Amino acid sequence: MSTRLVSAGFLAVALVVLAQAFMIPDGGGYQAVGPRAFPLLVGIGMGVVAVIGVVQAFREPATREGEDEGVHWRPVLLLIGALALYAVLLAPVGYWQATTLFFVAVARVLGSRKPVRDLVVGLLLALATYLLFDRVLGITLPPGLIRLAI
Amino acid sequence: MSVLGHLLDGFAHALTLQNLLLGLLGVTVGTLVGVLPGLGPATTIALLLPLTMVFDPVGAFVMFAGIYYGGMYGGSTTAILLNIPGETASIPTTLEGYPMARKGRAGAALATAAIGSFVAGTISTVVITFLAPGMSAIAKSIQPAEYFSIMVLAFVTVTSLMGDSIVRGLSSLFLGLAIGMVGIDQMTGQPRLAFGVPDLYEGLPVVALAVGLFAVAEAVATAARRNLQEQPPVKVTGRIGMTRDDWRRSWRPWLRGTAFGLPIGSLPAGGAELPTFLSYNVEKRLAKDPEEFGHGAIEGVAGPEAANNAAFSGVLVPLLTLGIPTSATASMLLIAFQIYNVQPGPQLFDQQPVLVWTLIASLYIGNVMLLVLNLPLIRLWVKLLSVPAALLTAAILTFATLGVYATSQSVFEILVAYGFGLVGFVLRRAGYPVAPLILGAVLGPLMEVQFRRALAFSEGDPAVFFTRPVSLAILVIAAACLIGPVVLRRRGKISMPAAMD
Numbered sequence: 001m002s003t004r005l006v007s008a009g010f011l012a013v014a015l016v017v018l019a020q021a022f023m024i025p026d027g028g029g030y031q032a033v034g035p036r037a038f039p040l041l042v043g044i045g046m047g048v049v050a051v052i053g054v055v056q057a058f059r060e061p062a063t064r065e066g067e068d069e070g071v072h073w074r075p076v077l078l079l080i081g082a083l084a085l086y087a088v089l090l091a092p093v094g095y096w097q098a099t100t101l102f103f104v105a106v107a108r109v110l111g112s113r114k115p116v117r118d119l120v121v122g123l124l125l126a127l128a129t130y131l132l133f134d135r136v137l138g139i140t141l142p143p144g145l146i147r148l149a150i
Numbered sequence: 151m152s153v154l155g156h157l158l159d160g161f162a163h164a165l166t167l168q169n170l171l172l173g174l175l176g177v178t179v180g181t182l183v184g185v186l187p188g189l190g191p192a193t194t195i196a197l198l199l200p201l202t203m204v205f206d207p208v209g210a211f212v213m214f215a216g217i218y219y220g221g222m223y224g225g226s227t228t229a230i231l232l233n234i235p236g237e238t239a240s241i242p243t244t245l246e247g248y249p250m251a252r253k254g255r256a257g258a259a260l261a262t263a264a265i266g267s268f269v270a271g272t273i274s275t276v277v278i279t280f281l282a283p284g285m286s287a288i289a290k291s292i293q294p295a296e297y298f299s300i301m302v303l304a305f306v307t308v309t310s311l312m313g314d315s316i317v318r319g320l321s322s323l324f325l326g327l328a329i330g331m332v333g334i335d336q337m338t339g340q341p342r343l344a345f346g347v348p349d350l351y352e353g354l355p356v357v358a359l360a361v362g363l364f365a366v367a368e369a370v371a372t373a374a375r376r377n378l379q380e381q382p383p384v385k386v387t388g389r390i391g392m393t394r395d396d397w398r399r400s401w402r403p404w405l406r407g408t409a410f411g412l413p414i415g416s417l418p419a420g421g422a423e424l425p426t427f428l429s430y431n432v433e434k435r436l437a438k439d440p441e442e443f444g445h446g447a448i449e450g451v452a453g454p455e456a457a458n459n460a461a462f463s464g465v466l467v468p469l470l471t472l473g474i475p476t477s478a479t480a481s482m483l484l485i486a487f488q489i490y491n492v493q494p495g496p497q498l499f500d501q502q503p504v505l506v507w508t509l510i511a512s513l514y515i516g517n518v519m520l521l522v523l524n525l526p527l528i529r530l531w532v533k534l535l536s537v538p539a540a541l542l543t544a545a546i547l548t549f550a551t552l553g554v555y556a557t558s559q560s561v562f563e564i565l566v567a568y569g570f571g572l573v574g575f576v577l578r579r580a581g582y583p584v585a586p587l588i589l590g591a592v593l594g595p596l597m598e599v600q601f602r603r604a605l606a607f608s609e610g611d612p613a614v615f616f617t618r619p620v621s622l623a624i625l626v627i628a629a630a631c632l633i634g635p636v637v638l639r640r641r642g643k644i645s646m647p648a649a650m651d
Contacts, residue, residue: 006580010321017328020343033605035335038598039342042331046324053317071579075373080572083366086551087564099552103544110373110540121541129552137204139556 007057011050018043078109094144095134099126153280160507164515169212172205173512176216177519184224185531186542188372190236191462192478192585193364194221197546199357199486200553207490208508214486215512218479219271219520222462226263226455227531231256231383237478239422239458242430246443246450251384253446261392262400262448263455264524270408270456271517274463277412279510282499285471289496292472294603295614299624300418301597304474306628307419309586310635318582326590327597329354336595337602349562356485358554358567359591363584364478365550366571369543371578383535390525400452403433407456415464419631421477422461429457463513470494470506473596478585481592489557 021039086102093101103122104115112118130148133139163169179201183194198217202210225236230247243263250259292300309319332343333353344350392400410425410432433453434443443450466483468474473495475481487494492502499506524531554567574584608614616622 003580006576006582007321010325013325013328017343020345024340024342033602033610035338035340035342037605038601039328039331041601042324042327042594046321046328049317049320049324053321056315056317071374073374076370076575079370079373080568083547083568083571087561087568090551090555090564091561099548103548106369106544106547107540110543112538112540118541118544122544125545125548129548133552133556139204140559141552141555 003060004054004057007050007053010046011054014043014046014050018047075109075111079106082106082109091142092144093142094146095141096123096126096130096148097144097146099129153283156283156503156507157279157511159504160509160511161514163208163504163508164212164511169209169508169512170515172209172213173216173515174519174523176213176218177220177516177523178216180217180220181224181227181520181524181531182220182534184221184236185227185534186224186546187228187232187234187535187539188236188368189221189365189546190225190240190479191218191221192237192360192482192588193368194224195479195482195486196357196360196364197549197553199360199482199489200556202486203489203557207492208505210486210490211505211509212512212515214483215509215516216519218462218483219267219459219513219516221479222459223264223267223520223524224531226267226458227260227528228535230259230263230451231386231532232535237422239426239454239461242426242454243451243458245430246447248384249444249446250448250451251386254387255446255448256384256386257390258392258396258448259446259451260386260528261390261525262396262452264521265392266400266404266407266452266456267459268517268521269404270411270460271463271520272514273408274412274415274460275510275513275517278416278463278467281416282467282471282510285467286496286499289471292496293618294600294607295618295621296624297472297600298597298604299615299621299628300472301474301593301600303624303628303631304418304468304476305586305589305593306632308421308476308589309583310631315581316632316636318580319586322577322582322584323586323590326587326592327594328590329359329587330591330594331598336599354591355554355558355563355566356592357489357557358563359570360482360485360588361550361554362567362570363574363588365546366567367574367578367584369547369550370571370575372539372543374575374579383532386529386532390528396448399448403429403449403453404456406432407453407458408460411457411460411462412464415461415476416467417476418468418472418474419476422458422465425457425461426454429453466513470498471496473498475589475593478588481585481588484592 021036021043024036024039026034026036082102082105086098089098100122103125104118107118130141134141179198180194183189183197184191195217202213225240226243229235229240229243230251233244233248235241235244247259250256305323309323310316332350334341334351341351407429410429414425415422430450430453433449434440437443437447437449465476465480468476469480469483473493475484484494492505550567551564554563577584604614615625
């Protein structure tokens with residue numbers, strides 16, 4: 001991951017914070033300090049540090065010493081996809097159903113080649129946590145389409 | 151009531167059957183999660199936080215004391231057997247513990263870590279039992295301007311001690327402060343940095359933030375790794391225990407480690423990194439045979455482990471009496487307090503005596519439980535290390551999601567956790583420490599309160615932070631801590647411990 005890119009990202013965030021801070025109305029009335037002062041302070045501080053960060057990042061060699069450049073993006077992107085689907089499907093499909101599928105998918109993305117084992121482990125884990133939280137601890141989890149008889 | 155009276159009262163609450171079982175559960179689950187590679191104590195607490203929410207506050211904090219110690223001990227096990235430090239403070243342990251394990255001395259390394267932690271933890275707990283109430287009394291007299299300056303000092307020291315770049319640490323800190331400001335301003339009702347999104351009006355959820363930055367980020371990092379076939383852990387052969395010679399070589403490092411960890415940890419500044427590295431260097435210097443260091447010198451495990459544990463207990467002093475966390479793990483504890491609507495700080499000992507004293511009593515009990523549980527069960531914990539990484543990661547993500555959802559019933563918070571998982575992954579890859587981020591997000595809102603109070607007293611004059619002598623002195627120290635390391639590094643006077651992750 002490029003430190004240059006990330007340092008530029010920090011600068012962008014700093015500018016957003018500053019812009020937002022300036023837009024906060026500061027008519028605190030009787031108050032000596034309104035809601036704007038602290039965000040401004042943080043925005044300025046972040047901006048200064050971010051500028052130094054960018055300058056440093058562009059002075060250094062592009063890759064840091066000893067850094068392993070090999071990020072495998074394919075599994076990372078697949079993992080992000082699995083996470084997004086899981087978050088969206090959790091409520092409509094049901095907790096233990098979605099969790100089982102998610103477990104198998106993540107294990108697969110991370111290189112597991114034993115889908116049956118993953119399915120069994122995932123199902124047991126999902127059912128155990130569902131029953132523990134929903135039935136024992138009283139924290140409601142989405143039941144989904146297939147409801148358990150217990 | 152006297153300190154001893156309060157403490158006895160705390161023991162009476164902690165020693166009920168329910169709370170003892172919760173403590174046992176905490177130590178066990180804490181070790182279980184902490185022993186997993188890459189999961190340090192902060193991650194362990196983030197993952198287990200939701201589990202504690204179903205209990206009453208006292209029960210939950212008894213459990214926390216267990217998780218706190220269990221997570222830390224689990225971390226040193228991974229450091230010794232896998233050469234993977236779960237957090238920065240465990241790096242010295244890997245330097246000597248792993249070579250010891252490879253020489254077939256894993257049993258002795260694990261034992262000196264456990265017994266040293268017990269000794270350091272117990273001494274530290276006794277000291278903070280008597281120190282904390284006094285500190286709390288002093289803390290009550292601290293005015294807003296000084297409070298603000300102390301927080302600045304805490305931020306600066308924690309940031310300048312973590313990672314190899316102060317600029318990257320500060321960037322991370324400011325990002326955390328900005329994140330902490332998102333939402334409706336408590337005093338005026340003005341939305342800030344919310345971009346008109348109603349879900350953000352209540353602020354970014356800190357539990358989801360922490361779970362994302364620690365647990366989800368670790369899972370993404372696992373996915374990005376080139377080679378999942380990591381080296382297997384070193385087999386634990388032979389007896390878990392120490393020879394007479396090991397004892398002889400360990401007891402002084404334990405005590406010296408405690409002497410470094412406790413005072414530094416108790417300051418509203420240090421954290422656990424400095425004392426462990428300090429202890430390691432001192433043991434190396436004092437050793438009869440410095441050549442052995444790097445090849446499995448038991449002093450290099452005994453000292454830093456004791457220092458780490460003592461600092462962990464010491465960190466509770468600024469956390470409980472000032473409400474200032476000085477490590478990622480302490481930030482997690484502050485989040486836990488806030489979930490129960492308990493605000494640590496000068497009033498805590500007056501307002502929540504049962505909670506505080508039960509927590510302190512639980513620290514004594516947790517320490518004993520850890521020693522009794524872990525030495526005999528260590529072989530069982532080690533088995534966990536042979537679970538395939540794919541399944542472990544899938545399980546971690548499942549629990550992370552469950553935890554966030556169980557506390558919030560909100561898909562939005564799950565997405566926040568996932569989003570910050572990616573942010574945490576990117577930051578770590580680029581060499582930015584995440585501990586200052588979480589610290590800024592948690593402590594920032596409290597800092598703003600003191601900032602505005604101080605300015606209200608001075609009728610808006612910002613010079614108040616520099617004209618009050620104590621405040622000025624603290625800020626000068628903070629500036630020295632910020633600039634000092636930069637100057638020293640430029641001149642090549644000190645070499646900071648090698649890369650953090």
